[in-house]
Amino acid sequence: MNTLSRRWLLLVLLWSPVAWSAAPAQGSLASHPDGAAIASGHHLATEAGMEILTKGGNAFDAAVAVSSTLAVVEPISSGLGGGGFFLLHDAATGKDVMLDARETAPQAANEAAFLDSKGELDRDRSVNGPWSAGIPGLPAALVELSGKHGKLPLRTSLGPAIRIATEGFPVYARMAKGYASRREVMERYPGTREVYLRNGKPIAEGDVFRQPELAATLTRLADQGFDGFYRGQTGKALLAGVKQAGGSWSAEELAGYRVKLREPIVFNYRDWKITTASPPSSGGIALAAMLQILEGWDLKSMDEAHRTHLVVEAMRRAYRDRTFFLGDPDFVQIPQKVLTSKDYAQGLRATIHPEKATPSDLLSGNPTPLEDDETTHFSIIDRDGNRVGATQTVNLLYGSGLIPKGTGVLLNNEMDDFALKPGTPNAFGVMGYAANAPKPGKRMLSSMTPTFMESPDKVVVLGTPGGSRIITMVLLGILGYDDGLTAQQVAALPRYHHQWLPDEISAETGALSVDTIKQLQAMGHKIDLPGDSAEGGRGSSHVWGNLQTVEWDRRSNVLSGGSDPRNPVGSAAVSAAASR
Incomplete structure (x- = not known):
């Protein structure tokens, strides 16, 4: 073991949650992390x-x-x-930049x-x-x-x-x-x-x-x-x-x-301020559309099948817009204000049937056109x-x-x-x-979506690889934090995805229960499952992505990290602060 590895042996915890706490006075919020x-x-x-x-x-x-x-x-x-x-x-100025x-x-x-x-x-x-x-x-x-x-x-x-x-x-x-x-x-x-x-x-x-x-x-x-x-x-x-x-x-x-230097996409989802990537990333605009569509439903109260159905329908609509409207903002005019507005999301939400899948070729006003x-x-x-x-x-x-x-x-x-x-x-x-x-x-269009989340008492940083699935993995991570999951639980969340075309849900092994799969199919969804699943399928990847996230709980002043368990060489580490 080299010197550096020994130095951090007690601080680095591979693919498992880590935390450091120095709690502020009761009822107050920490102004900075102690670590x-x-x-x-x-x-x-x-x-x-x-x-x-x-x-x-x-x-x-x-x-x-x-x-x-x-x-x-x-x-x-x-x-x-x-x-x-x-x-x-930048904590000193409070400014965000991409x-x-x-x-x-x-x-x-x-x-x-x-x-x-x-x-x-x-x-x-x-x-x-x-x-x-x-x-x-x-x-x-x-x-x-x-x-x-x-x-x-x-x-x-x-x-x-x-x-x-x-x-x-x-x-x-x-x-x-x-x-x-x-x-x-x-x-x-x-x-x-x-x-x-x-x-x-x-x-x-x-x-x-x-x-x-x-x-x-x-x-x-x-x-x-x-x-x-x-x-x-x-x-x-x-x-x-x-x-x-x-x-x-x-x-x-x-x-x-x-x-x-780009101005990030900023919008609100419930009690969270979301700051995320702007074009030439497609991620921020797609996240704004999906989350503001989903804000109209109480996802936490739903069974898995109906929650998944609504999330997939939001994915479908955001990826359709990605296909036609997004590119390098220095070369093309992007209707960003419209695509990220709550009014536009409300209109898209109205096109979603709560019990039926929307065929992707019905979404476009134009003829249906023909990342890892x-x-x-x-x-x-x-x-x-x-x-x-x-x-x-x-x-x-x-x-x-x-x-x-x-x-x-x-x-x-x-x-x-x-x-x-x-x-x-x-x-x-x-x-x-x-x-x-x-x-x-x-600059070519991208799905990379580094993201900040801020609630009244928490700060989160998250992102992942995964090609065209990056945006939907970050979406599921945001929903996981909103559900109250820890950083490590968010990093480990099972994943599913829809990108408008091909018109199908793809899912990791075990991401959806057999009963949920049957209910989704009854709603009209086509599902591409990993080849070794109980339901068969044409063989999507067994696992996706490599989500890395850190969280600061300002109420308890606890820092924690989550590193995707799908990646055995990844890590999250938390350190105590040096004296200030």
Whole structure:
């Protein structure tokens, strides 16, 4: 066991609830937590964040450490070659902002570039290799977080990630299995083979995985900031690697990448203030629609079948609007005020029959037109009350599979999140039209939904990976907190999902009882169940997502964390505050 692991052994509790309490005077509310809480998809990332807090950093410094460490230890899910959304709360000012580090389309990208000779979507080009990759945003986000919001030098906050990339970490089962499933693509590229093959053999569970080239890239980022990635040695190597693999990036567009500051979506659900991701994420608008539709019913008093029916019908309507209206707000006009209004939600609620499913093709005023778990999320609250909810990704398993030689940077395959051919589903089965068509410099639509919840006496940060299912998992998490569940109970909640098309409910193994399934089917719902369930089905995934959440109870001043039990390497940690 290394020194860092020993230091936090008593503080880190893997995939189980953790808490720290220093209660305020009876009847009052704590003004700040007496400690900090972090939940992430890998225990090394959680430990890295805690390490930075002990060095005097705040939640934003810790976010740099957690994010960059996840980029090292979860290449299957995220990395410097990808992007994400960072939802930030500054306790001193009370302000919330969303840092948009979504990837952007290269200048050469257009719909025609992704069609084959028959005019059909070239699926290999859209998800594999250089054409599938957008210009990365995560490194710029780390620089922004540290420089504009942090207290420590970027070099300090990136220290744990550099150390782990240099010294290595044990390969875990999901990482090895993911590589096996993507091996044919990843081994097309010399730079990827150099990182993932050892004496001609691929990584295996238990191997110590070292990434000296990635450590060097992180060191240049630490020492030179933005220019250390987007220009100079790293920038030149990225451009050369993309070109060698047959792609087309320019030095101008790489160096021209910028993070964007977005105003979050804010709305109320019962006694909760919800602050969540704004476009180019579709999550916040969809959450506002779904929760404000559901606010018209007393869900807590309902049996499982009728509650599930109404939640599914709200999902169906929100995803229909996602398909037609949402995209990059810098390129398309989004009717956000309408889509997030209570009046609009009330109108949608009126179209829901309490006992019957609505066929999806009846919802559209137009003719009915014809994301995976490979993402990661972390949640942080520090002792001053600053908080970060961040969801980051490279899209599918190991992104594009392409590592430009000399960088250690695995590039994303986020171009598939555009509507590359209008009306044709992407890898997650979701569709889009003109609002989400690719254009140079445009940011592709996303489902990533980092979210804050605030009630009169509680503060919550939550989020999850899961492709197109992210939004509905966050929805179920919000409903779980509203039901009074603990952070760990919320992280473990069973999950179900509907995304308008295909017109079916998908569900985890055991998420719905046999009786509920029968009642839903009698209402007219089609249900796609995991292949090994008692009811059969065409085989949706057995488990979804990797929800990470932290909660601060201001009445008792208890901090707690919940880490998804579906992920055996995730962790939540809570620390006592240093003396103030």
